Amino acid sequence: MSSSSPKQALFAQFAAVAKAVAHPHRLELLEQLAQGERSVEVIADRTRMSIANASQHLQHMRRAGLVATRRDGKFVFYRLTDDTVLDLLASLRLIAERNIAEVERVVRSYFHNRDSLEPVSRKELVDRLKAGLVTVLDLRPEDEFALGHLPGALNIPLSQLERRLADFDPSQEIIAYCRGPYCVLSYEAVAVLRARGFKVRRLEDGLPEWRAAGLPIETGMKSTT
Numbered sequence: 001m002s003s004s005s006p007k008q009a010l011f012a013q014f015a016a017v018a019k020a021v022a023h024p025h026r027l028e029l030l031e032q033l034a035q036g037e038r039s040v041e042v043i044a045d046r047t048r049m050s051i052a053n054a055s056q057h058l059q060h061m062r063r064a065g066l067v068a069t070r071r072d073g074k075f076v077f078y079r080l081t082d083d084t085v086l087d088l089l090a091s092l093r094l095i096a097e098r099n100i101a102e103v104e105r106v107v108r109s110y111f112h113n114r115d116s117l118e119p120v121s122r123k124e125l126v127d128r129l130k131a132g133l134v135t136v137l138d139l140r141p142e143d144e145f146a147l148g149h150l151p152g153a154l155n156i157p158l159s160q161l162e163r164r165l166a167d168f169d170p171s172q173e174i175i176a177y178c179r180g181p182y183c184v185l186s187y188e189a190v191a192v193l194r195a196r197g198f199k200v201r202r203l204e205d206g207l208p209e210w211r212a213a214g215l216p217i218e219t220g221m222k223s224t225t
Helices: 006-020 024-033 040-047 051-063 084-099 101-114 122-130 142-147 158-167 184-195 207-212
Strands: 067-072 075-080 134-138 173-178 200-206
Touching: 006 051, 024 040, 024 051, 024 075, 024 084, 040 051, 040 075, 051 067, 051 075, 084 101, 084 207, 101 184, 122 134, 122 173, 122 200, 158 184, 173 184, 173 207, 184 200, 200 207
Parallel strands: 134 173, 173 200
Antiparallel strands: 067 075
């Protein structure tokens, strides 16, 4: 009979899950996969990793049950196993925000300098969408937008924002969102649009959290213009 108790065996497996996310590259990969299923090649390009490096990190997380795969010809596609992975990432973020001084310093010096206003909650945005009171701006790249986006969202990647200001109604408030609560795209967009006189706020988090809350999602590119 094994000398390990059932509790110790379970703790060993829990520790393996924790170890599987104990690298900044892996957290970045999970953020990407939270947008939707992606091939290794696309994920590597988006995170500026080599395909071999991205694949190695993804395989570690697959063994820990954080991501799943499917094969389509010569391509391997990864996805999050389920929304509990988002819960894990949110818990990590909350613990770090509350207890690590360096996290507080980065949030204050970068994010608050670009947008110190209270973000819009999901519930508030649902109500304002029903009333037709806002323009929802999705700042993610087109391929991420096509995988899923908020209903009626206008897709303008940050790199195109300056030359597409005419797409906005100056009388209507803009609600910007991207990959999650600390996605820099929405913060940068808020700074650009406010400097040009637009009324703009951020959504409290991003597309993955919206989807996990059971709120409606659209797919495809029909709302890009």
